[in-house]
Amino acid sequence: MSMAATGCLMLLTLTITLTASLIFPLVYGADIESDKQALAALKKSLVDPWNVLSDWDVAVNPCTWNFIECENNRVTSVSIGMNNVGGNLVPELGGLSALVDLSIFNNMIEGTIPAELGNLQNLEVLSLSENLLSGEIPPSLGNLRSLVFVHLDQNEFTGKVSSQIGSLPSLKLANFSGNSLCWDFWPTPNFLGNYTLCQAE
Ligand SMILES: *[C@@H]1O[C@H](CO)[C@@H](O)[C@H](O)[C@H]1NC(C)=O
Numbered sequence: 001m002s003m004a005a006t007g008c009l010m011l012l013t014l015t016i017t018l019t020a021s022l023i024f025p026l027v028y029g030a031d032i033e034s035d036k037q038a039l040a041a042l043k044k045s046l047v048d049p050w051n052v053l054s055d056w057d058v059a060v061n062p063c064t065w066n067f068i069e070c071e072n073n074r075v076t077s078v079s080i081g082m083n084n085v086g087g088n089l090v091p092e093l094g095g096l097s098a099l100v101d102l103s104i105f106n107n108m109i110e111g112t113i114p115a116e117l118g119n120l121q122n123l124e125v126l127s128l129s130e131n132l133l134s135g136e137i138p139p140s141l142g143n144l145r146s147l148v149f150v151h152l153d154q155n156e157f158t159g160k161v162s163s164q165i166g167s168l169p170s171l172k173l174a175n176f177s178g179n180s181l182c183w184d185f186w187p188t189p190n191f192l193g194n195y196t197l198c199q200a201e
């Protein structure tokens, strides 16, 4: 093969590779790059007085960041406990499609749980205990088919716990203690909390 033909072939291969790497994340929706963007959105929305998120630098792979764990170059765990972190959760967290463990407990997080967390089909542990979260527990959490442990105790949640959450197939423990919730279903012993039935409207 001539030099020109070889060069041409290399260019073609490079073009195909580049095009594929640009298109596949769009087709399949998620990769380590989209994981990184979701975590960057979270960092931007958090208040971090102790600077514990200072190594969350978008110039490097998020698998190297503090509080982050990965498998097969996808983010599987975000675990930030007891670090005085405030601010809000973000809808972008719903794009972390490989996430197994989301634990941001005993901090100062406020606002509501984004309904988009209901997209996390691999999530097994959701721990947001001991924060200042309020509003309703989104019924979309009833879509989390892999969920085993959910700790939402000691927050300021109000309103109705949806029966969708009551029928999750893998659930072993749901701790909703220390909130002002009511229930529209009869909770199984897996549910801890104040079993007040909602008033009929
Ligand atoms: C449930 O939450 C309450 C309030 O935070 C806590 O005291 C209790 O130990 C928790 N129970 C379990 C089994 O996690």
Ligand SMILES: *[C@@H]1O[C@H](CO)[C@@H](O)[C@H](O)[C@H]1NC(C)=O
Binding pocket: 180, 181, 182, 194, 196
């Ligand atoms: C249970 O919830 C009801 C309604 O939110 C509230 O009035 C009551 O004080 C709660 N009881 C306990 C023991 O937390």
